[in-house]
Amino acid sequence: MRPDTPAPVRLEDYRPTDFAIDTVSLDIRLAPKATQVRARLAIRRRDTAAKGAPLVLDGDELDLVSLALDGRPLAADAYTAAPDRLEIRALPDGPFVLEIETRLDPDANTKLMGLYRSSGTYCTQCEAEGFRRITYFLDRPDCLSVYTTRIEARESDAPVLLGNGNPVEAGRIEGTDRHYAVWHDPHPKPAYLFAMVAGDLARVSNRFTTADGRDVALNIYVEHGNEGACDWAMDSLKRSMRWDEEVFGRIYDLEVFNIVAVSDFNMGAMENKGLNIFNDKYVLASPDTATDQDYAGIEAVIAHEYFHNWTGNRITCRDWFQLCLKEGLTVFRDQEFSSDMRSRPVKRIADVRLLKSHQFPEDAGPLAHPVRPRLYHEINNFYTATVYEKGAEVVRMLKALLGPEDFRAGMDLFFERHDGEATTVEAFLACFQEASGRDLAQFSLWYEQAGTPTLTVDSKYEPEARRFTMTVRQSVPPTPKQSAKKPMTIPLKAALIGPDGTEMTGLSVAGAEMTGDTLHIRNPSHMIVFSDVPARPVPSLLREFSAPVHLKSDLSDADLLFLAARDTDPFNRWQALQSVALSALIKATQAAAGQRPITVDPELVDAIGASIADDSLDPAFRALCLQLPGETDLAREIGKDVDPEAICQARRQVRATIADRLAETMLATYTAMTSPGPFSPDAAASGRRALRNVLLEYLSHGTGGQDGTLARAHFDAADNMTDRAAALGVLVHARLPGHEEALAAFADRHGHTPLALDKWFTIQATAPFGDALDTVKRLTTHAGFSMGNPNRVRALIGAFATGNQSQFNRADGAGFDYLAEVVLSLDKTNPQVAARLASAFRSWRSLEPERQARAEAALRHVAAMAELSPDVRDIVDRCLQ
Ligand code: ARG
Ligand code: ZN
Secondary structure, eight states: OOTTOOOOEEGGGOOOOSEEEEEEEEEEEOOSSOEEEEEEEEEEEOTTSOTTOOEEEEOSSOOEEEEEETTEEOOGGGEEEETTEEEEOSOOSSOEEEEEEEEEOGGGOOSOSEEEEETTEEEEEOTTTTGGGTSOBOOSTTOOEEEEEEEEEETTTOSEEEESSEEEEEEEOTTSSEEEEEEEEEEEEOGGGOOEEEEOOEEEEEEEEOTTSOEEEEEEEEOTTOGGGOHHHHHHHHHHHHHHHHHHOOOOOSSEEEEEEESOOSSSEEOOTTEEEEEGGGTOOOTTTOOHHHHHHHHHHHHHHHHTTTBTTTBEESSGGGHHHHHHHHHHHHHHHHHHHSOHHHHHHHHHHHIIIIIHHHHHSTTOOOSSOSEESOGGGGOSHIIIIIHHHHHHHHHHHHOHHHHHHHHHHHHHHHTTOEEOHHHHHHHHHHHHOOOOTTTTHHHHOOSOOEEEEEEEEETTTTEEEEEEEEEOOOBTTBOSOOOOOEEEEEEEEOTTSOBOOSOEEESSEEETTEEEEOSSEEEEEEESOOSOOEEEESGGGOSSOEEEEOOOHHHHHHHHHHOSSHHHHHHHHHHHHHHHHHHHHHHHHTTOOOOOOHHHHHHHHHHHHOTTSOHHHHHHHHSOOOHHHHHHHHOSSBOHHHHHHHHHHHHHHHHHHTHHHHHHHHHHTSOOSSOOOSHHHHHHHHHHHHHHHHHHHSGGGTTOHHHHHHHHHOOSHHHHHHHHHHHHHTTOTTHHHHHHHHHHHHTTOHHHHHHHHHHHHTOOSTTHHHHHHHHTTSTTOOTTOHHHHIIIIIHHHHHOHHHHTOTTSHHHHHHHHHHHHHHTTOHHHHHHHHGGGTTGGGBOHHHHHHHHHHHHHHHTOSSOOHHHHHHHHHHHO
């Protein structure tokens, strides 16, 4: 580690603040280059604080204008002010009022943290530590205050003025061109939930009546011209509000709920109290510009941010180590919501695919960390798949182990006991322990131990004894700073499927506790014995993916294909087929690397064929069955000496082979899935499109599709973005005749719609050909691209680094060198986005030696720079450790 690395923050060092800030009154006078912020803080020393201890407030690049205590300016020797810190000495013992004036330049704020401008609109992002870029404060989640915000701006620049809570007052300032609005939020909150917006925005309004009969005004604010693209977001919001009442008993608590969509945003969205601010990608949708996946994403993110009102806002985190307390829980809640709105198995498969392709690689590499970390250098780097997605899995496991009634009772207790508090994972678990009477000490290891556990299952059937025995072993791999691991509590949902395809019931089981269909695995090894088993069963294991583990079972391909056809759990039907496909792809990769011919077993082809043609199955589910495991899934499974080019080649070849063998069935189903009517984003219609589009992809990579006729016709006939983007992707990724014309037509049509053009950038950045890197470089000079906009950077460069494994990991290292250069240049303006890009290096150690050396050289080149942000420094240091 470099000598100048600042000290990390450690969980064990947590202690409460010496001071409480009970109320915050802000007066914000907006101007592009010189915004004046006056903060009036009512502060008192806590009983626990040492007498005479100074008050130390956080700042970040702040410019202090004036400082007063109880109405009198502070003497110069009573305080020390620096851009990142304000220390005040000689404070009274009793309560006092501190007035701080700072001056900001929102136009110059390219980090998009604190107060900044997006297309002229003033907006804020304060999570995790952005409030300290607005005024000096105890900028930590356990400092809860009641906020009143007065916002003032030129009326013509910013006719709309929004703050947290409820509107109280508004008016013109006589004799000037300025106006103001005052907002009051009665719910005490941490500074990271503060927000304000001011701009010339259009408004789309609606109303919601709560279960207790209160009327809530709902507004979505967007740039003028986008009013027509808010219907889906509004509908999703209303459904979220109703669902949280019905499923969790949670009712909204203010008179208004405002959402603002901005085009420059570092993350997805932010749950500021009563004033959610969104990346416009998660608000705007029209059939012509948004895909079905975008619609699903909007529904999920709108719900996620709304659900934070209780899990995050009413009950918040004591410190940032507890981030999963709000994020994992809220992701779990939004996943449940989407499952109820759509097909539960389809949603579960989509979530597991995401978990395996993003979180599993994170957990297997140098950036692995526990769901609740104990140490960080830069908190912004912990908004990870582990905290969010694995965090959600932990809550889901809790529900599986406790059962739905005790789980709900635990949630109710949590809401009742901790409302209005900043609390911890321990306090959360204590509620479930009390509600269920179960000891959750071992379960809590899921928050502490990083790494994906492996469950190994070996089974045998003894016909004479009518006995089926499964040996279940668990192991948790070593991860950075955690070499020895303890056994965990793992819910293993299981059933035995008889030869006729029905579930065996009424069996007696010994060797592990079983509640419902869930085995409670706790020991390093269990011998689980089922008695009175009439015939050799095939065990259906880890149903619904009941735990985030690697499952290694001794099931043969024949057993798995039996499950793929017959399992009564749709998730496991999908999983079984994926497992067979995964081993086929690994064999194909070995063949590709050794320059041997690639073959595909006919049994796998038949199983895929059967799922295409089975009209009793939901088309969305069939589409998922057809999707082969991705390149990162393969890389993760192979684990070491990875050659991404061999993986890519093998996958393409296997897909082409399957397409050739199943061309007839595929074409028939493709035709049958043609939309019968006008576009609708609902689950049924989108499922048909998904199946038709995945079939298009197969057919176009097969021999029959090589002339491009089918894909071009698909592209030309598309009356919605889902079909148009799918066809363009196929034309470009299979390099079919007409792909250039299609790219030009797409750019013509969508050149002025940035979110739609992002798809055009991504499709080109992820084309698996040797010129992809040059294309990416060229597109950075395209008029529609900007390094200052995070969505553009992610759509082009992020997509290349994470979605084009063979080209980013080019053998000559040019992909690594390019990413290193982008990270270094972007770090100067937006460290958060730069650090995200840098984490694309996280699997470098599993590459084959030559690529490994080149990736390491690129990482060392970045690490050698003297002036790195803490964000990028943290990622490269951990990658190299
Ligand atoms: N709390 C937001 C969410 O719901 C994420 C905000 C993260 N922002 C950041 N700068 N790290 O997911
Ligand atoms: Zn969240």
